[in-house]
Amino acid sequence: MTEIPEHLLKRSKARREQAGAGKGDAGNGGGGGGESADDGEKIPARLLQGEGGSSGGAATATVARPAAGAPAQSPGAVGPAGHTQRLLTVVKAGSIQDVKSVPTDKVHTWPHLLVGEFVAALAMTAFLFVFAIFVNAPLLGMANFNLTPNPSKAPWYFLGLQELLTMFHPMVAGVTIPGMGLIVMGAAGYIDKNPSNKPEDRKFAIALMTFFLMFWAVLVIIGSFFRGEGFNFIYPWDQGVHEIFDL
Amino acid sequence: MAKRMSLRERIPKPPKPADMLNSIQGSQFWSSVFRPGSIFRKGYTDSPRNRSYVVMNSVLYHLHPVKVKRHAVKVSYTLCLGGLSFFLFIHLTVTGIFLMFFYRPTAAQAWNDIKTLQTSVTFGLLVRNMHRWGAHLMVISVFLHMARVFYHGAYKPPREFNWVIGVILLTLTLLLSFTGYLLPWDQLALWAVTVGTNMMGYTPVFGRQVRFVLLGGVEIGTDTVLRWYVLHVLMFPFVIVIFMAIHFWRVRKDGGISGPL
Known part of the structure; x- marks a missing residue:
């Protein structure tokens, strides 16, 4: 009470x-x-x-x-x-209005939330600013249709897909798998009928997601750092990362 | 005859700062800018009522309620990832507007414009760097935000539709990043986009048409640059802002952020 x-x-x-x-x-x-x-x-x-x-x-x-x-x-x-x-x-009290038996513990948005957000934004700005001073964005030579770089790579977040491209038909790797992935991902709230949000009750969901995220991360890392000329396997320390990967 | 006033007495005295402040804050203009109850009208002293007024009487009320769950402000719960994604979007908008002043989206001019921006425009290189690294960071933070939400089970009812919006936002973020990738028109841009769009060309049934629409022709060229430029600076930001508005609104309507676990 x-x-x-x-x-x-x-x-x-x-x-x-x-x-x-x-x-x-x-x-x-x-x-x-x-x-x-x-x-x-x-x-x-x-x-x-x-x-x-x-x-x-x-x-x-x-x-x-x-x-x-x-x-x-x-x-x-x-x-x-x-x-x-x-x-x-x-x-009976509570039958008309939804009276919460345990009142939620709340705090004022100002200052408790806004100060945190402001500090986070400031820290992010400072980080970007310093990082941008010391690390330059890449600008290679002007686009040239007659000069295909080897390897040619997609942006890093698509390198998982490009990795799949070595194993599957392009339609499967480039359209079907990412398309299905996005649809299944979006439908997660309708597929997963388990109402609990406690980690101990949802071991399967967590295991599945972790597997999926790790699978994707490993593919992106392989595609980024372990694929060299002709998209063949190499070690990044043999050639230097700059030869095979750019942001 | 009365004694003549001295020069010093005849010059009107400058108003005191406190009086000036009062007359400014009492003016019609001031009170038209700040709503009744705004802390800029009546000053701020720390009290529960004023803490409410800060949010209630400012535009912040569109984004935040007056009070939030205590556990929702714990950084260890949200890691600030959703907020940072939004902040990075704003950051990218601001730096992007700066870049637009120096960039012409044609195959003949784009690369030279970037080169000139880097070498001859004050802070040009710095702003371009911030834009580029901010873009990569946004992809990462949106992705991590999604993982965080999943691990907290926050995609479950009543938030399942907001999760759908979130997946759309992730897709739009990737599209924004990808369309921006082409714009410098260097070797990296050209061939990364070639690889990407070749994949999309394998869409079943409409593959060729999809690729043609995306590239504005059968090959990547100056039309592609213009097309992706418009998508990058206008269309996708416009669409993503709409979805972000729905996303934030639903966070509140679905009962604030999820948890505690």
């Missing part, structure tokens, strides 16, 4: 006293509805008897309870046109 702040307790006490006073005034006008013992918290036993007394234990809130301070009309009394006013329903 969470602590109720003191100022709220005070306010509610004041309101309750005020309401109690209002009821006392109106009590003689209504049909004797204003019971001074009624503190506005409990449903008077008298009302519950009309509904069948057994529900009394579960009742925690009422709908259509007469507003405090209004001329108190006894809910059991007969109205002007002969209608019987009565308690509409007794509902």
Whole structure:
């Protein structure tokens, strides 16, 4: 149970006293509805008897309870046109509104989140700035259709695909496998029916993803550093990385 | 006759800085810029109410709620990867705009423009380097973000659709990087793109057509440069911004970030 702040307790006490006073005034006008013992918290036993007394234990809130301070009309009394006013329903707290039993522990976005984001952005800028001062982006000779570099490589993130190209038909390696991969990846939330997000409950999913990521990383590394002239296997330390790989 | 005022008394005194600040902050212009409740109107002292106002009365409210789960601000949970991907996108937009001033997307001029940018434009080489390395970093950070989200099981309901958006964003990031790869029009660009587009040419049934549309012809040439330039600086950024907006919006609507585990 969470602590109720003191100022709220005070306010509610004041309101309750005020309401109690209002009821006392109106009590003689209504049909004797204003019971001074009624503190506005409990449903008077008298009302519950009309509904069948057994529900009394579960009742925690009422709908259509007469507003405090209004001329108190006894809910059991007969109205002007002969209608019987009565308690509409007794509902359990939480059945209408989604009341969270355990309140989430929250912090203010400012400063807790924004400061972190700002520092991360600053650190990234600083890193890029320093890195860009010391390492130049490659610019080889002007594009020349008559001079095919050996090896010719795709950008590094496609080198896994280019590696597959040595094993499969281009349609399989270049279109089918990446296409299916993306579709299966996107559908992961619909395929995986396991509702838990705890690592110990999802060993298979984690193993599968790790295998997939490692498989891909190994292919990219092989394609980047272990493929030389004619896309044949070489060791990067034999030729020098710059001969076979560029970003 | 009253004593004549001295020169010093007749010169109006300059207003005090505090008065100036007050009159600026009280002006119609100032209050039209900053919404009621903005900390720039009423000053900031650290209180829970003002902490809420910082977010609530600024454009930040489009991105962040007033409060977030306590575990969501732990760097060890998110590693900041999604935020950094977004930040790198902004970084690439800014440096990219700078590069656009010095670049003409034709086969005859592109390479020379880059060369001139590197040798004759103030900070040209530095900005180009930052753009290039930022692009590689963005591919890496988007990829790692995806892995992080998977390992936390955050692709599961109710976030399964946002995961789909995420996969689309990953694809768009790769396309942005790949289209930018051609633009320097050097040997690296030409042949990397040749390898890449040859693969796409093997799309079943429509392979030849796909390749023709991508290259703007049967071979890579000046039309390809123009086409990929437009894709790189206009179309893909436009599309990715839309998907990013949906992605961020859904993060909030799906109940904030996932977890704790």
